[in-house]
Amino acid sequence: MIETQNIHVRLAQTEAVRDVTLRFEPGRLYGLVGPNGSGKTTLLRALAGLVAPSAGAVRIDDRALSSLSLSERSARIGYLPQARSISWDLTVHEIVQLGAQRFRDAEPRAAAALREVGLGDVAHRRVFSLSGGQTARVLLARLLATACPVLLLDEPLTALDPAWQRQVLGVLKAAAARGHVVIASLHDLGLAAAFCDDLCVMHDGSLAGFGRPETVFTPALLAEVFHLTGGFEVAGEGTRLHLGAHPLIP
Numbered sequence: 001m002i003e004t005q006n007i008h009v010r011l012a013q014t015e016a017v018r019d020v021t022l023r024f025e026p027g028r029l030y031g032l033v034g035p036n037g038s039g040k041t042t043l044l045r046a047l048a049g050l051v052a053p054s055a056g057a058v059r060i061d062d063r064a065l066s067s068l069s070l071s072e073r074s075a076r077i078g079y080l081p082q083a084r085s086i087s088w089d090l091t092v093h094e095i096v097q098l099g100a101q102r103f104r105d106a107e108p109r110a111a112a113a114l115r116e117v118g119l120g121d122v123a124h125r126r127v128f129s130l131s132g133g134q135t136a137r138v139l140l141a142r143l144l145a146t147a148c149p150v151l152l153l154d155e156p157l158t159a160l161d162p163a164w165q166r167q168v169l170g171v172l173k174a175a176a177a178r179g180h181v182v183i184a185s186l187h188d189l190g191l192a193a194a195f196c197d198d199l200c201v202m203h204d205g206s207l208a209g210f211g212r213p214e215t216v217f218t219p220a221l222l223a224e225v226f227h228l229t230g231g232f233e234v235a236g237e238g239t240r241l242h243l244g245a246h247p248l249i250p
Ligand SMILES: Nc1ncnc2c1ncn2[C@@H]1O[C@H](COP(=O)(O)OP(=O)(O)OP(=O)(O)O)[C@@H](O)[C@H]1O
Pocket: 011, 012, 013, 014, 015, 016, 034, 035, 036, 037, 038, 039, 040, 041, 042, 043
């Protein structure tokens, strides 16, 4: 379990996160959504301990994150940053193995993570020879290989084709089902609604909604936060989010 208690994060002149209190449980996939600049990355960085809150606290399993050593933190929290950069032209397998280096069986763990993202057959290629989407999946595999209880992902669907966007959300859902806390920032509200157990909506640094997609994505919230019309409609056995441009979009 990881939680924020009334956290504020100030970056230069901007209060990027304002008074956010949230609790994330194991076994659930959380979608972090909100317009550009609403504070998603900053909130993820605060949860990862990469930026210190100016007020409030982040706690993991009832311990203050700030009281943990770097190695204690890195064994508990895995973080996929928004920038998909790799500095060394190692093999794909070597890159993913870096995620599992705290384990004796790093090699099979890396191989399993690569299979999960469909890259088993390029394991011995140099990573600089891969496409943008394949590179994004290598970094996702490195994150999965950490086996950290808390997995934080900043826009994990960037650079992925539509089929792989769904595939990766399935992989994240499977990680949650294995008992991880999984929190991913997402821009595709339809996919977020379809795959996530709960959504956390950021708006101008504040929390605008938290809970199940059907409860959170009301027409009023979609209009106010995203400048979109829409809501849930019955589709087959379940429901589906439909969206349109708001007539009042600025
Ligand atoms: N290093 C920084 N210094 C000053 N302000 C910053 C810094 N990083 C981000 N901000 C500001 O903090 C606010 C929140 O930014 P953040 O990156 O958390 O938003 P986001 O929701 O992740 O956006 P996006 O969807 O565009 O990635 C924005 O107003 C941004 O301009």
